Amino acid sequence: MMDGSGIIDLGALGDADGFLEHLKPLRSVGSLATTEVMLSFSPCQPFSEPEDVTGTSCTDVAACLVVRFHKNSSRPMDRYLNYGRHIDNQFYYNSSTKTLSVSYSVLAYNHPLTVVHYHCSPNRSLSSTLTFSAEVPLQIWVESPCACPNACTLEDVGPGTILLIILCLSATAYFILGACALRPFRTRRAGVQIAPEDSVWCMLCYQFTDRHRPRRRRHYSRREDTL
Numbered sequence: 001m002m003d004g005s006g007i008i009d010l011g012a013l014g015d016a017d018g019f020l021e022h023l024k025p026l027r028s029v030g031s032l033a034t035t036e037v038m039l040s041f042s043p044c045q046p047f048s049e050p051e052d053v054t055g056t057s058c059t060d061v062a063a064c065l066v067v068r069f070h071k072n073s074s075r076p077m078d079r080y081l082n083y084g085r086h087i088d089n090q091f092y093y094n095s096s097t098k099t100l101s102v103s104y105s106v107l108a109y110n111h112p113l114t115v116v117h118y119h120c121s122p123n124r125s126l127s128s129t130l131t132f133s134a135e136v137p138l139q140i141w142v143e144s145p146c147a148c149p150n151a152c153t154l155e156d157v158g159p160g161t162i163l164l165i166i167l168c169l170s171a172t173a174y175f176i177l178g179a180c181a182l183r184p185f186r187t188r189r190a191g192v193q194i195a196p197e198d199s200v201w202c203m204l205c206y207q208f209t210d211r212h213r214p215r216r217r218r219h220y221s222r223r224e225d226t227l
Contacts, residue, residue, distance in 0.1 A: 006149025008100055008118065010043040013146050018045035020142065023066065026130050036068040036076075039128065041140065043102075043116070046086055057082040062104045063114040063138065065130075082106050083138055084114040100147065103137070116140040120148035 014020050023038045040049050041063045049058040049066065058064035063083040070076045084104025090112070092101045098120035103112035114137055121143040129139045146152035 008147060008149055009152050010102075010118070011045075012152035013043055013118070013142065013144055014045070018042045018047070021126065026065075026128060034070045036070065037130065038066040038068070039130075039138075040064045040066070041114070041116070044086070049080055056080045060085065062086050065138075082113075084112065098148065111135075112137050114138045114140065116142060118147040119143045120151075121145070 011018070015022075019040065019042050021039050021041045023040055026037045026039050040047070040058075043062070046060040046062065047064075048060060049056070049064040058066075058080040059082075061082050062085055065081040065083050067079045067081060068076050069079070083106070085106060086104070088105065088108045090103045093099070094101070100118040102116050102118070104114040104116070105112045117140065119141065122145055123143050124145070125141075125143045127141045
């Protein structure tokens with residue numbers, strides 16, 4: 001956050017595919033009884049709806065509304081509405097209420113069609129309000145512990161972790177080379193120890209140089225005895 005309170009990782013709010021909601025039925029104001037409205041929303045990753053069909057208005061979007069019309073025919077008709085992209089999003093954080101508001105527009109510098117309010121709360125809930133009006137955007141309220149600053153952020157790998165990884169790899173290579181040497185098990189007064197031979201490094205150097213050393217050809221000549 002700009003006030004230095006921390007970082008809110010919106011990607012931690014979604015599922016494995018990045019969706020916060022996927023084809024969730026909504027109650028909209030002004031819709032017909034034969035109309036079904038479903039919401040798909042991803043806070044960070046662009047998606048397309050449907051996935052196997054290209055060329056719809058819901059291509060690489062952040063929010064998509066699927067309006068399904070149930071008519072007399074057995075097969076309903078679906079209409080896909082783009083309700084915001086991950087382009088030129090506007091962020092506003094209210095430190096008093098601990099709420100982060102993010103607006104999503106279809107085009108740059110246009111009126112947002114979706115506004116999501118992420119509220120820091122120990123509970124998990126999601127609610128929305130849809131009026132199908134160009135002046136009133138889709139409002140989504142999200143309550144989650146991950147909406148709190150520094151609650152679900154990924155920690156960077158520090159130098160201590162890197163040194164520990166190098167130490168583990170070195171120990172693994174040490175015992176693998178020791179197992180390849182002659183008599184890696186030594187019996188002493190303290191017990192049986194697993195350690196490579198003292199000359200294992202010389203043996204490796206000798207094997208390496210012996211393979212690359214050119215072999216000399218020996219020439220034999222037959223001697224004929226004369227009487």
